[in-house]
Structures are given as structure tokens and as C-alpha cells.
Amino acid sequence: xxxxxxxxxxxxxxxxxxxxxxxxxxxxxxxxxxxxxxxxxxxxxxxxxxxxxxxxxxxxxxxxxxxxxxxxxxxxxxxxxxxxxxxxxxxxxxxxxxxxxxxxxxxxxxxxxxxxxxxxxxxxxxxxxxxxxxxxxxxxxxxxxxxxxxxxxxxxxxxxxxxxxxxxxxxxxxxxxxxxxxxxxxxxxxxxxxxxxxxxxxxxxxxxxxxxxxxxxxxxxxxxxxxxxxxxxxxxxxxxxxxxxxxxxxxxxxxxxxxxxxxxxxxxxxxxxxxxxxxxxxxxxxxxxxxxxxxxxxxxxxxxxxxxxxxxxxxxxxxxxxxxxxxxxxxxxxxxxxxxxxxxxxxxxxxxxxxxxxxxxxxxxxxxxxxxxxxxxxxxxxxxxxxxxxxxxxxxxxxxxxxxxxxxxxxxxxxxxxxxxxxxxxxxxxxxxxxxxxxxxxxxxxxxxxxxxxxxxxxxxxxxxxxxxxxxxxxxxxxxxxxxxxxxxxxxxxxxxxxxxxxxxxxxxxxxxxxxxxxxxxxxxxxxxxxxxxxxxxxxxxxxxxxxxxxxxxx
Numbered sequence: 421x422x423x424x425x426x427x428x429x430x431x432x433x434x435x436x437x438x439x440x441x442x443x444x445x446x447x448x449x450x451x452x453x454x455x456x457x458x459x460x461x462x463x464x465x466x467x468x469x470x471x472x473x474x475x476x477x478x479x480x481x482x483x484x485x486x487x488x489x490x491x492x493x494x495x496x497x498x499x500x501x502x503x504x505x506x507x508x509x510x511x512x513x514x515x516x517x518x519x520x521x522x523x524x525x526x527x528x529x530x531x532x533x534x535x536x537x538x539x540x541x542x543x544x545x546x547x548x549x550x551x552x553x554x555x556x557x558x559x560x561x562x563x564x565x566x567x568x569x570x571x572x573x574x575x576x577x578x579x580x581x582x583x584x585x586x587x588x589x590x591x592x593x594x595x596x597x598x599x600x601x602x603x604x605x606x607x608x609x610x611x612x613x614x615x616x617x618x619x620x621x622x623x624x625x626x627x628x629x630x631x632x633x634x635x636x637x638x639x640x641x642x643x644x645x646x647x648x649x650x651x652x653x654x655x656x657x658x659x660x661x662x663x664x665x666x667x668x669x670x671x672x673x674x675x676x677x678x679x680x681x682x683x684x685x686x687x688x689x690x691x692x693x694x695x696x697x698x699x700x701x702x703x704x705x706x707x708x709x710x711x712x713x714x715x716x717x718x719x720x721x722x723x724x725x726x727x728x729x730x731x732x733x734x735x736x737x738x739x740x741x742x743x744x745x746x747x748x749x750x751x752x753x754x755x756x757x758x759x760x761x762x763x764x765x766x767x768x769x770x771x772x773x774x775x776x777x778x779x780x781x782x783x784x785x786x787x788x789x790x791x792x793x794x795x796x797x798x799x800x801x802x803x804x805x806x807x808x809x810x811x812x813x814x815x816x817x818x819x820x821x822x823x824x825x826x827x828x829x830x831x832x833x834x835x836x837x838x839x840x841x842x843x844x845x846x847x848x849x850x851x852x853x854x855x856x857x858x859x860x861x862x863x864x865x866x867x868x869x870x871x872x873x874x875x876x877x878x879x880x881x882x883x884x885x886x887x888x889x890x891x892x893x894x895x896x897x898x899x900x901x902x903x904x905x906x907x908x909x910x911x912x913x914x915x916x917x918x919x920x921x922x923x924x925x926x927x928x929x930x931x932x933x934x935x936x937x938x939x940x941x942x943x944x945x946x947x948x949x950x951x952x953x954x955x956x957x958x959x960x961x962x963x964x965x966x967x968x969x970x971x972x973x974x975x
Contacts, residue, residue: 422922425768425863426931427776427914428899431799432768432864434909436832436839437479437959439802444770444834448827449485455823460489463819467493469810470503470689471820472717475828478728478801483721485824494810500687505717508676508688509807510699511792512785515713516645516758518677518723520568522667523648524741525732527655532565532757536647539564539654542622543647549626557630564651566634567644568757569745573632577642577707578625579609579616614705621706638746638755642710645758649709660709672726677715679708689809691789699788711787717805720794724803727796739902742781742798760784764825766833772862778829784817791817795825800832840866844953848964848973856964856973858898865897868913873969882915882948885940892917898951907956908965912937913949943968 439445460466468491475485483505490503498507523531536559537544543559557574566572584605587595606624608616631639649660656663661679669677681701682688690700704712715723725731730738744754744761754761760782765775781796791813795804804824808816841860849855853875859867871878883894895916903910914933923930941948946968954963954972964973 422920422930423918424774424920424931425895425897426916426933427864427897428912428933428937429777429779430899430902431836432776432897432899433836433840433866434900435479435799435801436835437477437801438839439477439479439484439832439835440482442831442835442838444831444838445484445828448831452485452487452824452827455827456487456489456820459819459823463812463816465810465812465816467491469808469812469816470494470497471806471808471813471816472503472505472507472509473820473824474505474717474721474805475824476721476725476803476805478725478803481725484802484828486717488717491810494689494691497689497691497809499685499690503689504687505721506676506687508682508685508714508716509792509809510787510790511713511715511720511807512711512787512790513642514715514720514783514785514792514794515709515711516785517783517794518664518668518713519645519648519652519709520741520757521723521727521732522652522663523564523568523655524737525667526652526663529737529740531651531655532563532568534564535560536562536564536567536651539651540622540647542618543626546622546626553630553633555629556626557628559626561634563634564648565745565757567641567648570638570640570644570755570758571635571746572641572644573630573634573636573639574641575625575628575631575643576640578621578628578646579606579614582606582610585610609705614703614707616705618706635746638748642707645710646706649706652709668723668732671732672722674715674719674722677713677719677723679712679714682714691809694789697788699790711785715792717807720792720805720807721803724794724796724805728798728801728803735902742796754779756781758783764829767830768833768864769837769860769862770830770834774862774864776864780825780829786814789813793817793821795821797829797832800829800836802828802832804828843955843959844961846961846975848961848975850971850973854969854971854973856966858961858964863895863897865899865914866911868896868898871896871966873966873971878948878966878969882941883917886915886917888917892919896949907954909953909955911951911953913951915941915949941968 470491471489473487476483488503547559562572608620652663747754752763762780764778766778768774778799783794785792790809792807806817806821845858847857854873856871857869859869861867879894896913898911898913901910901912920930938947948968950967952965953961956962962975
């Protein structure tokens with residue numbers, strides 16, 4: 421038999437708004453330098469790869485962590501002589517997140533279902549050519565949404581890298597490759613800088629074979645975001661740089677985020693050319709919207725905080741944006757627009773082995789000698805930024821990101837429990853025999869330990885209504901709904917009984933809380949599981965309203 425709870429997806433408790441005062445978070449911060457130093461001691465490339473880390477909250481502007489490691493063999497790469505939160509890096513494909521953000525802020529979700537041919541006349545013209553699906557993309561079927569979510573099925577990169585530019589005729593023949601006509605060799609977009617005229621770019625792109633049918637399976641595409649750059653210019657009437665500045669950078673105070681190379685930046689990390697390729701100053705041309713952005717830890721923090729706070733999008737639109745569009749072949753990863761959504765299991769407390777599922781909304785970026793990662797943990801209203809430069813930045817970013825996630829996300833979960841214990845746990849009552857006791861234990865959410873209405877046990881009544889076996893124990897768990905006022909927080913209760921039958925298969929699941937809310941518990945148009953906690957100006961619970969019972973219980 422199973423004792424595992426089945427919470428709703430999402431936060432099981434309101435996030436802690438005072439993370440600087442959390443014991444669990446303070447302990448994680450205290451242990452972080454030692455964890456990082458131990459890791460660096462075992463990495464052969466730590467002497468040649470610098471990195472910056474920020475951990476931030478959506479509740480305030482103070483950084484929880486601001487950590488920078490300047491690799492000893494890269495001191496001459498720092499134009500200011502030091503590495504800090506204002507040092508400019510290249511962020512690679514984190515650029516794609518700003519492209520999506522720019523489009524949604526400017527045009528809203530309505531643009532997502534529009535075909536790309538509405539904004540790019542060259543593709544509309546190409547669609548008039550009769551060809552089969554194997555040979556040509558049917559551009560009228562490619563929507564803005566499919567491009568944002570890597571679901572369009574179009575090519576990953578046009579022109580670069582193309583083996584025809586790397587192998588001479590003898591090498592190609594030795595590799596078993598046929599000789600190419602001149603017309604078959606990409607005429608531009610090869611190497612750095614990626615220089616193509618608009619006419620060259622589209623004349624060649626429309627002849628590239630699709631990878632897969634639209635919306636068949638996610639296939640990562642830089643070309644998709646190059647096309648979205650043309651969409652931004654079309655709908656805004658601005659250059660990419662001006663659109664970025666007007667729609668995101670100025671409203672958010674992103675003082676060092678730009679597509680333009682900061683040639684005279686007094687504070688940058690400039691990695692020397694590798695193999696003759698200068699990735700610091702390289703212009704990616706039309707691919708700038710796929711990975712050409714320059715930014716800093718300070719700006720990535722502001723960007724993440726703005727999303728957590730819904731400062732440019734409405735809360736509803738932010739929630740809508742931060743959802744999967746498609747899955748991958750692993751159960752732990754899904755794809756958003758363009759979120760890389762990574763699923764993890766988080767311990768419910770530091771005294772239990774029970775866990776719950778949490779989704780991290782991330783965007784990674786790699787540009788050879790530069791790498792970056794932005795991670796948002798919406799359940800706890802926090803985020804992380806990791807940026808690296810040097811010989812092995814991509815590996816470094818992922819190792820450091822794992823360390824941060826494993827150290828801090830359980831700490832944020834425990835911080836939410838600390839906050840709930842202080843603000844909500846306790847007994848609330850009237851003078852007429854009605855009372856409810858909220859408690860924390862090793863299960864998710866707030867537990868209803870006891871509940872009486874006019875002297876009658878509500879838990880016993882629910883057990884009878886739900887026909888719960890006398891050998892089982894009823895469990896009511898309260899979960900936040902993100903519905904609130906200045907003085908009220910909405911919760912809904914799930915109803916479970918333990919022990920429960922174990923999961924028997926894929927179809928016969930024992931975790932169906934999302935299906936069972938409100939079932940059989942409606943009374944006068946209000947459901948028994950509809951609970952509101954009233955709070956004072958400090959956030960402390962002062963009352964509970966079981967709304968079906970039409971009464972308020974005071975703490």
C-alpha cells in the first residue's frame with residue numbers, strides 16, 4: 421500500500437517573501453563557496469574558464485548570491501581588471517528568450533498563430549512554387565508559435581557550418597562525398613562574421629530541405645529565430661537593436677544588453693580568438709536573434725526578475741508563456757517558447773523521503789568561448805543566472821547550474837515551510853463551536869489537522885460523503901491557487917485517504933488530484949474545498965474562511 425501524497429502541480433505553499441531571513445537559505449548560502457571551491461579543484465579547465473553566478477528573488481532587488489570566479493590564466497581578458505556583476509559576456513542562445521519576450525510584450529499572444537508568410541514576403545513567394553513536402557518547407561504552415569517553440573521542423577542552421585566550406589575536393593572525395601556544383605555550395609553565411617544580404621539569405625534558405633513536418637517533434641532551430649528577427653522588424657517598424665532597447669532594455673534598466681559589440685567597454689571579459697575565430701566581436705548577421713546578444717549578470721538578474729514579477733506582461737500572460745508546448749523523448753524535459761523546461765523532484769521537507777515534482781524554466785546559450793544559463797523557479801519566485809567564458813564554458817555553466825539548483829531549490833522549499841509555520845499554522849475559531857487547525861507535517865501543502873463546524877466534525881462528514889473506508893485516514897491538504905487580494909489568499913483542498921492502493925499501471929494511476937477537485941462537495945454553489953486565509957499587513961494569517969460554511973474563523 422502507498423503512503424505517497426498526490427499534490428496539485430505547482431507550489432504546495434506560498435513562497436517565502438523574506439528569503440534573506442530564512443535559516444535554510446542562509447545555510448545554503450554559507451555552504452556554497454565551499455561547494456564551488458571543491459568542484460573547481462577537480463576541474464582541469466578551472467584555470468582557463470571564468471564564471472559569474474547570481475541567485476535572485478522576485479520579491480526584492482537584493483541578490484541572494486553574487487559570486488564571481490576569475491580564472492587565474494585569464495586575468496588579461498578582463499578589461500576592468502576584475503570580474504563582477506557588471507562585466508559584459510556574450511550570452512549565446514539566451515538571446516532567444518529576449519526575442520520571445522520582445523514579441524509577446526509588443527504584439528501579445530495573438531501573433532503566435534499567424535503564419536510566417538504574413539511577415540516575410542520572400543517566404544510567401546516561395547510558397548507558390550509547387551514541390552513535395554520532402555523537398556521544400558510549406559511556409560504557410562509555419563507559425564510564429566512553431567518557430568518560438570522549435571516545432572517548425574525547419575533547418576537548424578543555414579550555411580554555417582557546411583562541410584563544403586571545410587573540405588577541399590580531395591578531402592570530400594576521401595570522405596565518400598560527391599563533388600558539388602557551384603550552385604550547391606552556400607554562397608554566404610559561412611564562418612564568422614556571418615555575412616549575407618537579405619536577397620542571398622532567402623534565395624538559398626527556401627531550397628533547404630525541411631527536417632520534419634511542423635509540430636511533429638521538437639527540433640532545435642537557430643534559423644527559426646533568425647526568421648523571428650525579421651518578424652520583429654516587420655511588426656515594430658524598428659531595427660532589432662532599437663526594438664530591444666525600446667521594448668525591453670529601457671523599461672527594465674538593462675544598461676549593458678545589446679546586439680551591438682561594445683568595442684570600448686570598460687568592463688568586459690574578452691576571450692582571444694580561437695582557431696582564427698573571434699567570438700567576442702563576431703557579428704552573427706541575421707543569426708543575431710538566435711545567439712548574438714551581449715549582457716551582464718546584473719542585466720540577466722533584472723530580466724529574470726521582470727518575468728517573475730510580470731512587470732511587462734500580465735500575470736495571466738506570464739503563466740501562459742511559462743508552459744510546455746511539446747515534450748522531448750525524456751520524461752524530465754519539455755520545450756516551451758523557447759523555454760527548456762527541466763523537471764526535478766524536490767524533497768517535501770528535510771525530514772522525509774517524499775518528494776514532489778517541480779518544473780524549472782530555463783534557457784541556455786553557447787557561443788564557443790562563451791556560455792550562459794538563466795533558470796527561473798516559479799514555484800518559489802526565484803531565479804539563477806550563470807555565465808562563463810574561456811576554454812570550457814558550456815561544461816562549466818552546466819556543472820555550476822547543477823550545484824546551484826541542488827543546493828538552493830530544496831532550501832527554498834524549506835523556506836516556504838518556515839514561512840507557513842510562522843504565518844499560517846495554528847487554530848482558528850469562532851465562539852460557537854466552529855474551529856479549524858492548520859498544521860505542517862511531512863506531506864505537501866498545509867494540512868487540516870482538525871475541523872469542526874458548530875460542534876460537528878467536518879472531516880468525519882467529508883469521509884462519509886466520499887465513502888472513505890474506516891480503515892483509512894482522511895487527509896485534506898491546502899494548496900495556493902494564485903488567486904488573492906491584498907488581505908486574502910485563496911487555497912483549494914485535495915482530499916486523499918491513506919494508505920491507498922499502489923499504482924497498478926500507466927492508465928490505472930493513483931495520483932489524480934487534478935481530476936478530482938470539487939467532485940461531490942458542492943453546497944449552495946460553493947465547494948467545501950474552497951478555503952481563504954485572511955492576512956494582516958505583515959502577511960500573518962488572522963482568519964480562515966471555509967467559504968461553503970459562510971463563516972470566518974479567527975486566529
